[in-house]
Amino acid sequence: MFHGDKAVFETAAALPEQLKESTLPEIAFSGHSNVGKSSLINCLLGRKALARTSATPGKTATINFYRVDDYRFVDLPGYGYAKVSNAEKKRWASLISGYFADDRDLRLVVQLIDSRHAMTKDDRQMIDFLVESGFPFVVVLTKIDKLNKSERTKQLASFAEEFADLEGLTVLPFSSEKGEGRPELITILEEALTE
Numbered sequence: 001m002f003h004g005d006k007a008v009f010e011t012a013a014a015l016p017e018q019l020k021e022s023t024l025p026e027i028a029f030s031g032h033s034n035v036g037k038s039s040l041i042n043c044l045l046g047r048k049a050l051a052r053t054s055a056t057p058g059k060t061a062t063i064n065f066y067r068v069d070d071y072r073f074v075d076l077p078g079y080g081y082a083k084v085s086n087a088e089k090k091r092w093a094s095l096i097s098g099y100f101a102d103d104r105d106l107r108l109v110v111q112l113i114d115s116r117h118a119m120t121k122d123d124r125q126m127i128d129f130l131v132e133s134g135f136p137f138v139v140v141l142t143k144i145d146k147l148n149k150s151e152r153t154k155q156l157a158s159f160a161e162e163f164a165d166l167e168g169l170t171v172l173p174f175s176s177e178k179g180e181g182r183p184e185l186i187t188i189l190e191e192a193l194t195e
Helices: 039-043 088-103 121-134 149-162 181-195
Strands: 008-014 026-031 063-068 071-076 105-116 137-142 171-173
Touching: 026 039, 026 121, 026 181, 039 071, 039 181, 063 088, 063 137, 071 171, 088 121, 088 171, 105 121, 121 137, 137 149, 137 181, 171 181
Parallel strands: 026 071, 026 105, 105 137, 137 171
Antiparallel strands: 008 063, 063 071
């Protein structure tokens, strides 16, 4: 089902009216700037540079649509980057809310959080929004390979506590570099797409 060789970049939307019409099931990827959304998409599809990665936070300022077989991956712009203007933050907010308000065949939101840090206020707001709106989602803790064993244990315990109120939530440690979590996430995505 996950044939990265068939995946193609379709379009980028900078404004709500540029959003691609929802004609296929979609998996959306959400997270803070520089959390590793593009790297995760490339890892899932076994591609090096389908989704463009950058060391500069806030680089993905558009919603990027990728056609993969008979579904789409949707890379949402990273939130929470302080060094952008208020006008740019407003444009991002209206773009993201426009995407979620649209009547789309959204099967799952993959909410990425950097495993090395505590959850930000923006992360919590996004998770609260997903819960309140009823969108199905999983939490993926990125860059897990950057933690040593004791840091990892501590961070995973901290996240478990953070999400204790969300019954049945899947929280998956992930490394785009090492491929940890990839088979588990692919299984989750395949289940969401076949529902």
